[in-house]
Amino acid sequence: MSTPDNDLKPEEFGQAAAAAIADAQTHNFRESGQVLANAGLTGVCAAEDAGGLALGIEFALPIVAEAGKLRLQWPLLETILVAKALADSPLAAELVSGARVATWALQGTLKEGFAGHARHAPQCDWVLVADGDGGAALVDIASIEVQNDPALDPEHPQSWLALDNAKVLATLNAEAFTALRREVHILIAGLANGAAEGALNTTAEYMATRVQFGRPLSAKQAVRHLLARMRLLQDASNAGIERLLSADEYGSVRRTEPMLTTTLANAAFVLEKAIHLHGGMGFTWELPLHVALREVRKFDAAFGSGALAQQTGRDFIQSV
Missing domain, CATH: 1.20.140.10 (Butyryl-CoA Dehydrogenase, subunit A, domain 3)
Structure with missing residues (x-):
């Protein structure tokens, strides 16, 4: 970025994000991603070489808070973090541009062969899963079986993922x-x-x-x-x-x-x-x-x- 980080205020990002998030909610899932990406929200923490703003997590926080306030049904926080973790790779650029959408499985591991609690997994392209050895793997959702679990939310169910034939697109080491x-x-x-x-x-x-x-x-x-x-x-x-x-x-x-x-x-x-x-x-x-x-x-x-x-x-x- 040409503007120093210390000239930017995180709360202003939340205020600016509100309009884009409200607009995104009038579109379908894929179109919502494009609206959010065009507003720069998906790439707020991503590397500049991937098309992002390379800002710290404190700038993503008010954006995500606005998403919660407006009840956005889209994996914005997951896409922001995965795009950041992928650094300057072409995969990160696809997330920043809105061409792809990523989610995160908060339970399970690749080693165990299953994962769960991944928001909006059926509509996403990729999912980040713990590998069981301290690191994580970015998996192509098209290569795995996704089963919805509507127990807590019939309208927007959580998903369980069978990872036996998972195609790994990228990996993160334990420290990252x-x-x-x-x-x-x-x-x-x-x-x-x-x-x-x-x-x-x-x-x-x-x-x-x-x-x-x-x-x-x-x-x-x-x-x-x-x-x-x-x-x-x-x-x-x-x-x-x-x-x-x-x-x-x-x-x-x-x-x-x-x-x-x-x-x-x-x-x-x-x-x-x-x-x-x-x-x-x-x-x-x-x-x-x-x-x-x-x-x-x-x-x-x-x-x-x-x-x-x-x-x-x-x-x-x-x-x-």
Whole structure:
């Protein structure tokens, strides 16, 4: 880039991304990818030689948060990270341009022969899978069997992948994959937090305009208390995510697991209470808060449905 990174503000990227994300939602899956790519979103962290902007993960975070807030059903965070990991290869350029779409299997390994929890896998071209030896492999989805699992989300199901005949297009070594896993934790937290932020904003507006017995619902003390608690959890998640972008007091990289498990729990609480305060309307397509809640629950399931919190607790106990 010709402009120094320190002249750019990450929050401005989120504001600019909102219009492109809203536009993408009016198109089909493939056309959405082109809209997002033309806006520069898929290549925000990719190498310049691949057509990207070569910016840090802090610039992708507000973009992904906007995707969560607007309930985008497209693997934007996965495509951003895979394009970054592929450096200046032609494969990265295809992702940046929108010609290809990548997802990420959060469970399973190539060595085991199966993988799961890959968002939008049937519509994608490639999937990143752990290889079982610390690294990862980029697999051609056309070479594997994909089975949808609608248990958590009938409209946008997760997928299980049979990898017996997988065609590997590229590989990542253990060091690169470890760094990439840290960044996917940050962006997943950003997506979940963005989804909850959107729900909280919608709820606060509804409570202020819905009048019963001559006054808005937001005038009721019980409603105010609940909205205040939702805001508190959102602020805590925001602070935790931002804190990960800087080193700790010893100059070391901060662990992402405590923040990720807390953010997923906070987002689920905020979304559930948003649906509650809307009187259950969050389960209707007129106000599809359930779409955001399902997305958060799918990520929680991908990390073991509480297993991440338990492991974080065990790690803390062993460290003291």
